Amino acid sequence: MPVVMPHDDKKTVLREIEQERLVEIYQHSQALIRRVEAIITPSVERIADLFYTEMLTIVGAQPFLNHALVDTRLRLSLAEWIKQLFLPQTKEEVYLHIQRQREVGNIHARINIPIYLVHHGIRVLKRECRQLLIDSNLERNEMATALSLVEELLDYSSFLINESYFNDIIINERSAQALRMNTINQGLAMDCERLRSLLFDWLRRILTSLYQTPAPTLQQLPTIFSSDFGLWVTYKAELLFIDHQQEVDHLKAQLIKINELVKQAITLRDTNSIIELGATINNLNDAVTHSSWFLSSFINHALEMESGRDPLTHLFNRRYIPTIMQRAIRISATQNAPFCILLLDIDFFKKxxxxxxxxxxxxxxxxxxxxxxxxxRAGDFVFRYGGEEFLVLLNDINLDTATHIAEKLRLLIEKHTFYINKTIPFTITTSIGIALHEGHPDYSVVISQADGALYQAKEKGRNRIEVANNLLSNPPTTA
Ligand SMILES: Nc1nc2c(ncn2[C@@H]2O[C@H](COP(=O)(O)OP(=O)(O)OP(=O)(O)O)[C@@H](O)[C@H]2O)c(=O)[nH]1
Incomplete structure (x- = not known):
């Protein structure tokens, strides 16, 4: 069965050129390859021995090459790998050889072998093969071509191995990143539940102790600051939520308030002021319940922001705009399918x-x-772009159709009945700016064109759509 090289997205023109060059080398140098094979193949076991003896002396190589592993597996596979370097004859066999080199790269990536070890290994192999050729009875001219042939074959293998190694490493790194984010998020959600329950445990302990005999003194009771909740707010919250200083400050203020209420309750207990004590306990309860609620809504909010969703509308927030727009530009260029941006703003929303x-x-x-x-459509994207502003990315569309869709959306919102306090019918209008992506690689250009059109729509009286006049709003650039 013929071997067909797998086509994947990453396959570049350069890759194809490299493959064809390798086919050419194998097909046009068969006679020389056979001679070189005859010189090198009888020594492959010795080269493999030398190779591993030397590699094992390199700092950092041991975890990948312990002696037992080398003795049972690697030495033989390397000897085999060197032999196979000279075997391909037909195009199909060269393609199989290429696939095998990529598989070696995949393995290197899976075990995360440092790239300097691979480079060094190839250098050792080149050196040993070179020496064998020099020591052989090849004629001067033949020797020169044989040396460069072996050099080139090893270089190609090294290139193929490293190329797939790096592809895999990047994929691994991306998944690891996603996993790290997930772990942090899951950790936070779990922390949140645990902290809330520990906070109520602490409150129960304080409330019980208020009615205990003998009554514990203030000093004998755990303070809110020393509780798990207090310690988390003081030491961890700030670090985890660098961009949410206000919320962290609010939680810190709650700690102070709770602490004051506990002190107050102890004094009232000690002075036997039963009624005031009841009111203070209620306040303490409220403060703790509020802190618990605030903590969980704040963590959920922060997690939603992290996940790229707007906490209010659950639409994508601005965080994903670069990724999604860059992708739209790439797809648009390869498939020759334009896209449009609508920027929609609610009129007089302040009112x-x-x-x-x-x-x-x-x-x-x-x-x-x-x-x-x-x-x-399902393939389009809607973002909450700002306060009362929405960005719609319409994929694979021309300007006429996008203009129709914008008008349809404007009418839809104008005709829609919203309800104030769930009872009073209410209507709103919107203004929409439309821009067609005209191939500029920087996505911010088309967004600012839509923004200019939106400004025009507002200027011309609102509740209308406007198409960006790109030729005017986008002077030619050298970029
Ligand atoms: N309820 C609510 N209002 C928001 C939110 N984000 C922004 N806003 C409000 O949106 C209003 C925007 O007002 P302006 O920028 O003056 O614009 P406008 O009143 O819509 O007037 P035009 O856009 O010129 O038609 C402000 O009152 C903001 O407080 C939000 O998340 N919730």
């Missing part, structure tokens, strides 16, 4: 907030997000 409160404003933002997501 909604001012007149009906932020909660109603939030509810409208959530619904607008839902309307957008349910009325674009």
């Amino acid at each position: 909604v907030n001012d007149g009906w409160g932020h909660d109603n404003g939030d509810a409208i933002l959530i619904q607008v997000g839902e309307l957008l997501v349910t009325h674009v």
Whole structure:
């Protein structure tokens, strides 16, 4: 059965040229290869011995090459690998040889062998093969071509091994990164539940002790600062949530408040002020319940931000714009399929907030997000771009169709009945800027064109769509 080289996305023109060159070498140098094979093959076991003796002296090589492993497996495989270097004759056999080199690279990646060891190994092999050729009875001219042939064959193998090694290492690194993120997130979610339950354990202990006889003194009770919850807020929260200083400060203020309430409760207990003690205990309860709620909503919020989702609308937030836009530009270029950006902004949204409160404003933002997501195609993306601004990426579309879709979305929102306090019917309008991606590799160009068009729509009276005049808004650049 003929061997067909696997085609994958990463296959580059350079790769194809390299493959063809290798086929050429094998096909055109068969006579010489046979002579070289006759010189080198009888010594492959000795070369393998020398190779491992030398490699085992290198610092850092031991974990990959312990003596038992070398003795039972590696020496034989290396000897075999050297022999196979001279075997391919047909194109199919060369392709098989290429595949084998890539598999060696995959193995190196799986065991994460340092690349300097591989380089050094190839150097040792070159040196030993060179010496065998020099010591042989090859004629001067033939010797020169034989030396460069062996050099080239080993270089190709090294190139193929390292290429797939690096591809695999990158994939491994990406998965490791995703795993690390997941582990951190899962750890946080678990921490959160544990901390909440430990916080209530602490409260139970304080409340019980208030009615104990003999009554423990303030000094005998664990403070909120020394509780697991307090220690986490003081020492860990700040580190984990560098971008959420305000929330961390709020939790710290809660600790101080809880501490004061405990002190107050002890004094009231000691002075037998039963009624005031009851009120203080209620306040303490509230403060602890609030802290517990705040902790979990804050952690969930932070996790959502981390995961690239907007916590309010659950749409993608800006974090994923670079990745998704870069990908859209790449696909658009390879498939010759243009895409468009819509930038949509709710008109006079400040009035909604001012007149009906932020909660109603939030509810409208959530619904607008839902309307957008349910009325674009599955392959399109909707982002919450800013406060009351949404970015829609319409893939594989021309400007006319995108303009129709923008008008459809504008009408949809205009005709939609929103409800204030879930009862009072309410309508809103939006303005939309549209821009066609015209091939610029920097995605921010098309976004700023859509932004310019949105500005025009606002200027011209709102509740309308405008198409970016790219020729005007995008002067020619040298980039
Ligand atoms: N409820 C709520 N309001 C938000 C949110 N993010 C931003 N906003 C509000 O959105 C409003 C934006 O107001 P402006 O930028 O003045 O714009 P506008 O009132 O929509 O007027 P035009 O855009 O010019 O039509 C402000 O009141 C912000 O507080 C949010 O997450 N929730």
